[in-house]
Amino acid sequence: MTRIIHGIDVGGTKIELVSHDEDLTPLHRRRIDTPTQGIQEFIEAVVGLVEEADDCVGAATAVGVGIPGFVDPRTGCHVSANIPALRGHRVARMLQASLKQPVNVANDCHCFALSEANGGAAARFDSMFGLVIGTGAAGGYCVNGRLLKGRNGALGETGHTPISAAVLQGHGLPIFECACGQRGCLERYVSGSGLRAIYTHLSDSQLDGQGIMALACAGDSAARQALAVHLDILASSLASLVLHLDPGAIVLGGGLSKLSHLYEELPEQVTRHLVRGLISPPILPPAFGDAGGTRGAAVLALSLLRAEDARAC
Incomplete structure (x- = not known):
């Protein structure tokens, strides 16, 4: 009997649910606007999505949820810069209580990395970093397909590392x-x-x-300079990432991952920022594009089922 898994990707403007089978084949998809009124409205919106999906494809055996931010290890409360309604609440516990199904909650960018490390663009590499550059900037680090979260669960929150004043100046x-x-x-x-x-x-x-890119291609000097500055700051940050984690590959996600010049120019620019003798890892576009978050959340849920299967053996 096929077990159903719901993967849910929560963003600042939308919540998307995709139901999968155990082979991660999509079966059902639904997207709604992210509620802005408060935590109870958010919980009710997620429960409504799950109930609708259960009616369409059958009750889920497990649910995975990717949410921006991380959990404060001292309080168990969610910390999120992008979704204020979730701040200060024990979101994972509230979802577990409301859904009455096994639920695994992780950072949304961690879910993106999980997706690309498991059957995605970085599947052939022992280690990878998935960096989402869209509304914000954050990522996740996987080794042999498994996510490493760190002591605070914040490994990959690179977007909130400071840029040196010298670079900005x-x-x-x-x-x-x-x-x-x-x-x-x-x-x-x-x-x-x-x-x-x-x-x-x-x-x-x-x-x-995209508009800046179009102007740059048309020869606009300000657009070209903006892209060059953006590229240099991104390359500098990725060079720091390489020195700290040395991933086998870097996969880009989010809206800016669609800018083709990043894949053409970033590796050389990253290498230029590294210590002589080191080189940039491959920098790859995502295999699953916008579906990476929900697919990664499904991988997260699938880990619950496999853990239960292992205990049952």
Whole structure:
């Protein structure tokens, strides 16, 4: 009998559920807007998605949920810069109580990395880092297909590491405030909003990443400079990542992962920032694109089933 797994990807603007079988074949998909009123509305929205999916494809054996942020190990409460309604609540415990099914909750970018490490772009590598650069910037680190979370469960929160003042001054950029409460965080420069902020600082105009790319291709000097600055800051941060974790591959996700010049130019730029004799790992586009979050959440749920199967043997 086929067991059903629901993978849920929670974002700042949308919640998506995809039901899978044990081979991770998609069976059902549903997307709704992320509730903004409070934690109870959020829980009810997730429960509604699961109940609808259960009616469509059968009751799930397990549910995986990817959520931005991490859990404070001292309080068990969620910490999230992107979804204020979740802050200060024990979200995983509330979902478990409301769904009455086995639930595994992890950081959404961790889920992206899990997906790409298991049958995705980095499947052939012993280790990988999956970096999502979209609304924010964060990632996950997998070794032999298994996610490493770290003591605080925050391994991969690279978007909230500070950029050195020297790098910002070298590009003539101000130190931007970050929603996490710090200043000069990497996320404020390499995310989609970061690229827009760089372009606005250079041109006094506002465009999204694709628009900036189009202008750059047409020869616009401010757009070309914005892309060059963004590329250099991203390359510098990835070089630091290589020195700390030395992954076999880096897979990019999120909206900016669609910018083709990143794959053409980043490896050389990362190597330029490294100690002489070291080279950049392969930098790859995602195999599953926008589906990576829900698929990774399904991998997360599948780990619950396999653990139960192992205990039963």
